[in-house]
Amino acid sequence: MTVRQNPSPTGTLPLSELAFGAAGIGNLFAPVSDQDAELAVEAAWRHGVRYFDTAPHYGLGLSERRLAxxxxxxxxxxxxxxxxxxxxxEPSSSVEGDDLAAGFAVPATHRRRWNFSAHGVRRSIEDSLERLGLDRIDIAYLHDPDDHAHQALTEAYPELERLRAEGVVGAIGIGMNQAELPARFVRDTDIDAVLLAGRYSLLDQRGLTELLPLAAEHGVSVVIGGVFNSGLLADPRPGATFDYAPAPDALLARALELKTVCERHGVPLRAAALRFPFGHPAVASVLVGARSAAEIQDAAAMLHHPVPAALWAELKHRRLLGPDVPVPQAVD
Incomplete structure (x- = not known):
């Protein structure tokens, strides 16, 4: 079974319901071979994935090169x-050690330098195009401008607008693991997309407070990442992580209760976690990081697993979801 295609931010290009997050093939946390990276992308294509997301940050450019x-x-x-x-x-003067402090098992051949200036944005796009071997980027996201909001708004975004007008960039977005600043960009700019990580899941619906309603109102497509909240909703157990840190006991207990309800309806928790974001009309795609063909095959299978309406109803009855949280139509 292949994943469906949804309207894109610009309305002219489709986003597949399932998107391939390429941080993993940039050696996130542990090495991945070139062959396994290629097989993961091949499996994604075979299952109908037509949206691929990467970044220079991922493996110091390795993710972009492997995806290319x-x-x-x-x-x-x-x-x-x-x-x-x-x-x-920026190239390092000498290669010493690895990049694991930043989360990637690659040699420290470069160092990262924050830069949301107009010049920095244009150079970043030019460098990415060279690594990717392409002449255009379909969506360019402002990446984690938490501490650079003013410069991102007044310098980086206008430069992306110029690049969009030139046809070098097809659509403009902002990608963050918070919902508040992206909401400001939806209100104050003409962005096309938001990549929201970890803030619209079965455990965390902060994106629903302002961002998702604004996105729906302004016609901005939302891509949801981190639906498993870095592991807790994939396999809730003692020692599981939430937002890359050990999960607090209360969250672990909540995740285990979610799992119990899902199992009572014959649904793996992973399947419910992947399907949940599509209850909101602003959500166009769910992004899943994958480092192997098996992982992407599992994600595609879970996305298409039947999820009955009774499951969502019980989650609301047990107050595991709020009464006003939108839920997907049943897939039986």
Whole structure:
């Protein structure tokens, strides 16, 4: 079974319901071989994934290079690729050690430098195009401008507008693991998309407070990442992580209760977690990081697992979801 395609931010390019997050093939936390990276992308394509997301940050450019190699030869008009701006990669004078302090098992060949200036944005896009071997970026996201909000709004965003007008960038977005600043961009700019990580899941619906209603009102497409909240909703157990830190006891207990309800309806918790964001009309795609063919195959299977309406009703009855939280239509 292949994943469905949804309208894109610009309304002209489709976003597949399931998106491939390429941080994993940038050696996030542990090495991945070139072959496994290529097989993961091939499996995604085979299952109908046509939206691929990467960033210079991921493996100091390794993710972009590997994604380029895996997509080479595939019809360019059939897939959407997004990358990000905000971190420039500067060559290190000498290669000493690895990049694990930043989360990636790669040699420290470069150092990252925050830069949301107009010049930095243009250079970042040019560097990404060279690593990707492409002549355009379908979606360019402002990447984690938490501490650079003013410069991102007054310098980086206008430069992305110029690049969009030139046809170098097809759509503009902002990608963050908070909902408040993206909401400001939806209100105050003409962005096309938001990549929201971890803030619209079965455990955390902060994106619903302001961002998602604003996005629906302004016609901004939302891509949801982190639906498993870095592992807790994939496999809730003692020692599981939430937002890359050990999960507090109360959250673990809540995740275990979610799992129990799902199992009572014959639904894996992973399937409910993947399907949940589509209850909101602003959500166009769910992004899942994958480092192997098996992981992407599992994600595709879970996304299409039948989820009965009774499951969502019980989650609300047990107050595991608020009464006003929108839920997907049943997939039986």
């Amino acid at each position: 190699a895996a997509l080479r030869g595939l019809p360019r008009e059939q897939y959407i690729l997004s990358t990000k701006v905000g971190r420039l990669l």
